[in-house]
Amino acid sequence: MSAGRILLVEDSPQDVELTLSALSKQSLDDDVAVATDGEQALDYLFRRGAYATRTGPNPVVVFLDVKLPKLDGIEVLRALRSAEAFARLPVVMLTSSREEHDVARSYALGVNAYVVKPVDYRGYVDAIGGMGQFWAIINQPPPAGRA
Amino acid sequence: MTSPTAEVVDLRQALHAERELLDRLARIAPTIAGELDPDRLMQRLTDEVTAVVGAQFGSFFYNVKRATGESYLLYTLSGAPREAFERFGMPRNTAVFAPTFNGECVVRSDDITKDPRYGKNAPHHGMPKGHLPVVSYLAVPVRSLKGHVIGGLFFGHREPAKFGEREERAALAVSALAGAALDNAELYRELRELNATLERRVSDRTSALLEANRELESFSYTVSHDLRAPIRHVGGFVDLLRDHAASALDEKALHYVETIKASATHMGALVDGLLAFSRLGRAELAKRPVDLARVAPLVLHELEPDIEGRTITWSIGDLPTVTADTTMIRLVLTNLVSNAIKYTRKEANARIEIGGERRGEDVLFWVKDNGVGFDMAYVDKLFGVFQRLHSSSEFEGTGIGLATARRIVHRHGGRIWATGATSGPERGAAVFVSIPAEPTA
Numbered sequence: 001m002s003a004g005r006i007l008l009v010e011d012s013p014q015d016v017e018l019t020l021s022a023l024s025k026q027s028l029d030d031d032v033a034v035a036t037d038g039e040q041a042l043d044y045l046f047r048r049g050a051y052a053t054r055t056g057p058n059p060v061v062v063f064l065d066v067k068l069p070k071l072d073g074i075e076v077l078r079a080l081r082s083a084e085a086f087a088r089l090p091v092v093m094l095t096s097s098r099e100e101h102d103v104a105r106s107y108a109l110g111v112n113a114y115v116v117k118p119v120d121y122r123g124y125v126d127a128i129g130g131m132g133q134f135w136a137i138i139n140q141p142p143p144a145g146r147a
Numbered sequence: 148m149t150s151p152t153a154e155v156v157d158l159r160q161a162l163h164a165e166r167e168l169l170d171r172l173a174r175i176a177p178t179i180a181g182e183l184d185p186d187r188l189m190q191r192l193t194d195e196v197t198a199v200v201g202a203q204f205g206s207f208f209y210n211v212k213r214a215t216g217e218s219y220l221l222y223t224l225s226g227a228p229r230e231a232f233e234r235f236g237m238p239r240n241t242a243v244f245a246p247t248f249n250g251e252c253v254v255r256s257d258d259i260t261k262d263p264r265y266g267k268n269a270p271h272h273g274m275p276k277g278h279l280p281v282v283s284y285l286a287v288p289v290r291s292l293k294g295h296v297i298g299g300l301f302f303g304h305r306e307p308a309k310f311g312e313r314e315e316r317a318a319l320a321v322s323a324l325a326g327a328a329l330d331n332a333e334l335y336r337e338l339r340e341l342n343a344t345l346e347r348r349v350s351d352r353t354s355a356l357l358e359a360n361r362e363l364e365s366f367s368y369t370v371s372h373d374l375r376a377p378i379r380h381v382g383g384f385v386d387l388l389r390d391h392a393a394s395a396l397d398e399k400a401l402h403y404v405e406t407i408k409a410s411a412t413h414m415g416a417l418v419d420g421l422l423a424f425s426r427l428g429r430a431e432l433a434k435r436p437v438d439l440a441r442v443a444p445l446v447l448h449e450l451e452p453d454i455e456g457r458t459i460t461w462s463i464g465d466l467p468t469v470t471a472d473t474t475m476i477r478l479v480l481t482n483l484v485s486n487a488i489k490y491t492r493k494e495a496n497a498r499i500e501i502g503g504e505r506r507g508e509d510v511l512f513w514v515k516d517n518g519v520g521f522d523m524a525y526v527d528k529l530f531g532v533f534q535r536l537h538s539s540s541e542f543e544g545t546g547i548g549l550a551t552a553r554r555i556v557h558r559h560g561g562r563i564w565a566t567g568a569t570s571g572p573e574r575g576a577a578v579f580v581s582i583p584a585e586p587t588a
Contacts, residue, residue: 014380021387067372096379097371097422119375119415121383 004033005136007059009041009076010094011068018121019063019094022128028136033059038071042079045086058089061135066095066102074102077109088142090135168313171199172320179324185332189223192328193300196321197225200314202302204279208248209289209298209329220298227279241268243284250288250296255315257308259284283309289322292330300325360429367425374418382411413545417533420547424532427554432472434559439466439480439512442473443501446481453488457497464502469510469582475555476582482548483514483578489542490518490576509561509581517575521567529565549578556580 006028010016016034023029035041043049045058062080066073073093080086092113093106103114115131118124151159175195182188189207197205205225242264246252256262259281266273274281281303289298300322302310385408389401396404443463447454469476484501491497494517503512521529521536528534532550549565556563561582568574 012376012380014384015376018380018383018387021383095372096375097368099368099371117375117379119379119382119419120412121379121386124379124383 005031005060006132007033007035007041007044007062009035009038009062009064009068009073011036011065015065015117018124019128022125023132025125026129026132026137028132031136037069038073038076041068041076042071045080045089046083058086060139060141061090061092063092063094063131066093066097066099066106074105074109077106077111081110090139090141092131092135164313168199168317171195172317175199175321176324179328182328183332183335185329185336186221186223188328188332189221189325190225192321192325193223193225196300196318196325197302199317199321200285200302201309202226202283202285202304202314204281204303206301207289207298207325208301209325244286244299247286247288247299247301248296250290253288253315253319254284254286255310256284257310258282259303279303280305282307285310285314285318287315287318287322289329290326292327297326297329363425364429367422370418371422375415378411378415378418382408382415385411413539413543417545417547420545420551421532424547424551424554427475427551427558430475432475432558434470434472436468437471437473437476438468439476439503440468442466442477442480446477446484449481450485450488453485457488457492458495459488459491459497459499462498462500462502464500464504466501466503466512467505467510469512470585471559471582472555475558479552479555479580480512480514482552483580486548486578487514487516487518487576489544490520490537491516492518492542494518505584506581508584510584511579511581513577513579515575515577520569520573520575521565522569523567526565526567530563552578552580556582559583 006023008016008019010019016036020029020032023032033044035044040050041062041064044051044054045062047054064073064076068076071079073095077091077093080089080091087110090112092115093102093111094115094117095102096117098116106114113131115127118127175192178195179188179192182191189209193205193207196207204227206222208220208222210220243254243259243262246254254264259265260273262284283302283304283306285302287300288296289300291297300318302314302318304310385404389396389404389408393401443466447461480501484499487499491499496517498517500515501512502515503510505511519537519542525536528536530549530553531546533546534550535544535546537544553563559582561580563578563580565576565578567576
């Protein structure tokens with residue numbers, strides 16, 4: 001896993017590939033770190049377990065799938081929001097399905113955006129590319145150390 | 148003034164006694180009419196009738212049916228404690244008791260111990276030792292209104308010749324009352340049991356429905372997530388393939404790619420339609436007055452892409468106001484008009500009518516077209532999920548539009564129906580919706 005400005009938490013290899021392909025149109029694909037379950041995502045961010053020796057800055061945005069093995073996206077979001085270091089880290093939920101319940105819980109936990117992956121690939125490319133550009137390039141992240 | 152003859156005095160006394168008896172009987176009726184608990188009812192009845200008859204002891208033996216269908220002989224006593232009878236067991240079908248329990252006749256005796264029927268049965272040959280000392284004896288059967296014997300009223304007195312014709316008539320009158328009262332109590336018990344059964348059933352069904360609903364929700368979640376993802380992948384990778392290898396693909400290969408793409412898109416639409424449909428069943432209704440005259444232009448605007456390039460003669464009537472969930476009722480109209488646009492596509496002079504009116508307690512609105520119509524033989528299939536009456540090559544679609552409309556209309560307590568013809572002057576389809584004008588509680 002390369003160091004990245006974007007942390008993509010996604011268990012489906014097809015989705016990882018499609019997302020990277022979409023981000024490549026913004027030349028952002030080299031800036032992506034991928035975690036394939038919730039536990040790995042938290043290990044990565046908190047620099048523990050396999051990532052105890054990770055150096056370099058934290059990502060400026062997390063693209064977080066809702067349905068994940070081990071810890072799901074909502075649980076990851078809760079863990080981040082309750083940690084001083086990641087309470088303000090921009091997090092975008094990416095999901096296959098629009099479940100009112102998940103949307104409501106995510107916003108209650110302070111998610112920054114909630115995106116349902118469009119079935120149509122053109123729409124998907126536009127959505128992911130747009131988000132990558134916005135969060136990784138246009139948006140000003142919280143000051144370092146206060147993320 | 149002459150003093151009345153002895154005969155007149157007797158008559159007066161008899162009349163007085165008769166009136167008193169009638170008064171007492173009249174007082175019994177209301178006290179038992181309101182009592183539906185059989186045990187309390189029988190006790191009051193026994194107390195009252197024992198007093199009326201002037202007996203020292205009165206008892207009422209009666210059959211009751213339990214929920215299991217078995218019969219029990221119960222009894223109430225008046226004028227003696229229960230213990231006075233408890234150890235003798237139930238009266239058996241002896242020569243003395245048989246006429247009463249069989250409903251044959253009244254048994255009245257000035258001294259029952261001298262009655263030829265008395266003392267015929269082993270082991271006691273008469274009253275068991277310790278039995279209340281009964282000399283005067285009166286027993287009348289109690290019948291149900293349906294005619295069968297359900298019990299008997301028994302009266303006793305330790306002195307002889309206490310029960311005359313008058314007492315017998317009183318006992319018979321009360322026995323008729325008792326029969327009716329027991330019938331009532333039985334009906335009431337059956338009703339209560341039926342009620343309890345119904346309540347149990349409702350509660351069982353409710354929990355079964357809740358369980359089914361939970362399963363459906365988890366199913367729809369799985370469908371939405373797990374099916375949507377691979378459909379997205381197929382579409383996505385086909386696009387990537389086309390972008391990556393377009394120059395290397397010949398016409399046939401490109402056709403295959405487009406077919407895969409179209410199929411993935413269609414399947415995506417099916418899954419999304421199904422999800423929207425299942426959400427409709429769960430979503431809360433926010434009912435308020437909705438002016439259909441304002442909704443119709445919004446619907447037409449939304450369907451603009453489908454209308455573009457078409458020549459359609461629109462006829463939009465004075466549309467009424469309904470009490471409904473705005474978003475949902477708009478979806479109904481959208482689906483109906485969208486169908487009308489679709490199925491008039493091959494029509495040179497397409498005509499679509501949107502109309503409505505208040506009809507009694509309901510608001511009726513409809514969408515009519517002169518398109519391909521449908522065979523009334525299949526009208527039942529029209530509103531089923533995934534049911535289509537046209538092939539996809541003829542008219543594209545998911546088969547969810549009318550099912551969705553029906554679900555919405557039903558949730559509003561309304562009805563939806565259609566008429567159609569595939570030929571003749573009536574060719575085309577018409578879908579009607581009827582919704583209560585005022586919100587139902």
